[in-house]
Amino acid sequence: MANPLIEKFCKDLVADIKANKITLPALPEVALKARKLLSEQNTTSNQISKVISADAVITTRLLRVVNSPLYRTRNKVEDVKMAVTRLGNANVRSLVTSLAMEQLYQSGFSSEVKKKLKENWKHSLHVAALSFVIARDFTDLSPDEAMLSGLIHDIGVLPILEYAELLPDVLSNKAALDLLVFALHTKVGHLILKQWHFPDELVTVAREHENFERDTGINPDYTDVVLVANLLSHIGTDHPHTKLDWNTIPAFNRLAMTPEESIGAIKDAHDEIVEIQNIFAQ
Secondary structure, three states: OOOHHHHHHHHHHHHHHHOOOOOOOOOOHHHHHHHHHHHOOOOOHHHHHHHHHOOHHHHHHHHHHHOOOOOOOOOOOOOHHHHHHHHOHHHHHHHHHHHHHHHHHHOOOOHHHHHHHHHHHHHHHHHHHHHHHHHHHHOOOOHHHHHHHHHHOOOOHHHHHHHHOOOHHHHOOHHHHHHHHHHHHHHHHHHHHHHOOOOHHHHHHHHHOOOOOOOOOOOOOHHHHHHHHHHHOOOOOOOHHHHOOHHHOHHHHHOOOOHHHHHHHHHHOHHHHHHHHHHHHO
8 A cells, every 4th residue: 555645544544443533333223222132042022023113114124024025934924023933033133233234324424425335335235135145045054144244244334434534635536545445444344343242253254255365164154155245246347356266266165156156146046136135225
């Protein structure tokens, strides 16, 4: 990173985060309460439904998702309690967190930051949908947790853009800002998810999804899923990731698929991927 402006930005941002001078994004209240409650033993479906139902928007969207073809339920799910019973605590925890994530992308003062936040949310939705399909069709991992992993993989972008608003010279330089985001978002994302007390396997997603040499053994994890989904999301663009030799990336081997097979899989699941994106975009 030869640009002095970028180097200073990186040092200042990390230093201010460590000194608590920058407030990292907070997990929306309904997701925070639901995750805490759903992680406790002996929690009843009545307790869970009461917490989730307090947020009318999340409740409506949760029921829309549960009743979508994505979950292929035989009978219509009428309320949150029925959704919890049908899907189980772990899946509902992932879904509620996923549905609450969009709230974090509504900030931003300048039009440039708002535009970038919108672009980042759209990209995260795409990666989340791809992650759901990959996890379901190629692993024994939870598709819902994989979808959440896709939504949070770039969460580190938010405070970087917020910080950039304070520096007009950086904000007006698209190339510099893009480089800053790429250089810092994994480190900042790791800090955010640690603060949210997310499980280590999801914290690792934020930190390692750009590490294409990552090779942790035989069994695939959520980072492998998101790493591949992130690559696939750039197909058809001139993004630098499309110029890489995907055959050398270990994540494909652990998912027991070749790059060609992964491309074929997402083509086959195109309609479903679009449906997932639309559900969460509403």
